[in-house]
Amino acid sequence: MSALLDAPLAPGFETRPEPRAESVAAPARAPVAPPVRAAAPRWWGLGVVAALAWAALGVLTYAWPNQQVGFSDWAYTAEFAYGTGAVALALLVLSLGGPWLAQPRARVRPLGPWLVALALGLAVWELVTAKLAWLPTPFFAPPQSLAEVYVSDWRRLSDSAGNSLILLASGISAGAAVGFVVGVLIGWSRRANYWIHPVLRVLGPVPTTALLPITFYFFPSSWSTAVFLIALGTGFPVAVLTWSGVASVNRNYYDVARTLGASNTFLVLRVAIPAALPQVFVGLFMGLGHAFATLVVAEMLGVKSGLGWYLTWAQGWASYPNMYGALLVMALLFSGVISLLFALRDRLLSWQKGTVKW
Template sequence: MSSITAEAVGQPVSASRLDARDAQSESIALKNGSAGASAAPYEAGSAKVARVMPYPIVVAFSVVGFVIAAIVNVVFPQIAPVQFKQGQIWIFLLNGQEAYLFLLAALVVLYVIIGAVDARDPVAAGRYRYRAQFRFAMGLLLALWDVTGTKLQVLPQPFFPGPAQVLEPFVTDGNYIALNTFYSVRLFAAGFVSGVVLGVVTGVLIGWFARAYYWVFPLLKITGVIPAVAWMPFALTLMPTPFIAAVFLLLICSWFPVAFLTAQGIQSTPKMLVEASRTLGAHTPYILFHVAIPNAMPSIFTGIGMANSLSFLTLVISEMMGQPGGLGYYIDQAKAWSAYNEILAAIVVMAILFSLIMKLVELIRGRVLRWQKGLVK
């Protein structure tokens, strides 16, 4: 008799039990994809959002902010005296104002396509749904920036130009920006990769071998806390070219965090694993490469992430103080002419470039540490 529910025998069911049953049914429906997407990993209460806002409306809501920004740009009168220069992109002749409208249209088309593709996967659709509000707010922010920075210029000028003015250097000076971007990428790759490789080797040595720890770790503690830019006068004087001097500075600033955290990861290898490996007949090289280094991989990638940020900061400073090219050099030139729209254009390129590098590091980390997925969340 205990297995028969109150509903089956005609007894009244409490409201709390009905709510619990409805929540359970709704959860099952979301798992089966009947609500259009499963956004459970991304926000609490996503089931309620899925019920009140169908997925096509989510896609429209995601891009309507950019549509509003385009309408504001076209309808709102240009009161401030702003003149835009015309340039060529591929076969198109554009000015900054037209490039801004083209960018907004491209964002609308891009996010609609992404929404249509993500609709096939419940997890991707949930991720798209979660980011819809941010995209809408970003479009409204662009509209507000356009009105205050370009149309009315109520912001202090020339320090805060509008989005169309920031895009103008890409139209009129795009090739020069591309050349300086390539110089920065080449310099960053040479210094950062060298520093990471040297840092991993140094960390493994001082983390595994006691004699290396005795001699090298004090040097690491002393030189690692000194900012890399402090070595710039010596680097520019002793190195044969400014490029090699900047590579040396990037190597120094990325070497310390990678070496330090690699050593900590090696030293944190459980003694039980090492003893078990020795009991099974493993030699020291095998234990080092198959037990200690895999155990240190999370720490190594944490150090690489820290080194990435420090290296990018050092890159910009070194380019502003002695390099014949690069985004930092471009900013220094623009500062001399008070061309703050060019400075902001270079900052936009830096933000995109740094985000892409961080994304690449995350992809490599996810590939190498795929065994770690699910341990934390």
């Protein structure tokens, strides 16, 4: 056997050495180039324009004398000019800053057109009131009059805003809770629908402010009357939209849950109510508008503290700058309430986040 193995091979047959494992090299791959990112601009052009607009507003306010029509000069004119100059300086630094300001610049960049428009609007307001006196005083006041209101009367204004928030929260929470329960009842039970639906159809469209004379008689105080009217204005749209959401739930969901042994309580709490939540929030958004209007009217007519009362007080003393200051606080306050409700909606209805924006 060893002789056969050692014998030479026949002509034409040759042995080839087997390739070694280390000699087999994997095919070389071309290097993948990193994605090309657009270089972030080192400065912000529209921000520079906004800074120039705010600087021009400051120069206009400070250098142009005010028109004195029947009373002393407007207070806080120089302070308002200094404030606009500080805004202009901050915008200029943010616009021309290096890479270390790239992140805050990116956050402020979408507000660029509004920053320019706000400066131009304030400049026009300053011109037609304090500088040229085209609008009659004291019915129309310049922007610096708001600074005087917030500095000199901040305590009364903050107390009024706090009392309005307490009154609004009490009325909205009571109305939303009652409206939600009523909506679930008439959406689930035919008997409740038979008795409650006609009452909603008759009393729901009636403006809550029209019930003020009656409610003042039945309730012991103007504060409780205001809470009831705010709750009534909030509860009607919440009840109607909740009823619509519960009634429009797909019946197949109930059939599947009953097949798995679900009780009626489970069907209401785990099937009907979660499916109706988008409609419930639509009802809340609609009810907030009624609540805001009712709040202001109720405070003007009977409640002894609040933003509506503050408006009436300022009008009685012909203090129109105070009235404008209260209107601005009211707008910011109500907008903040709606923003909080949208944040709550996005948290509870995460699958619908972004469908309705504020």
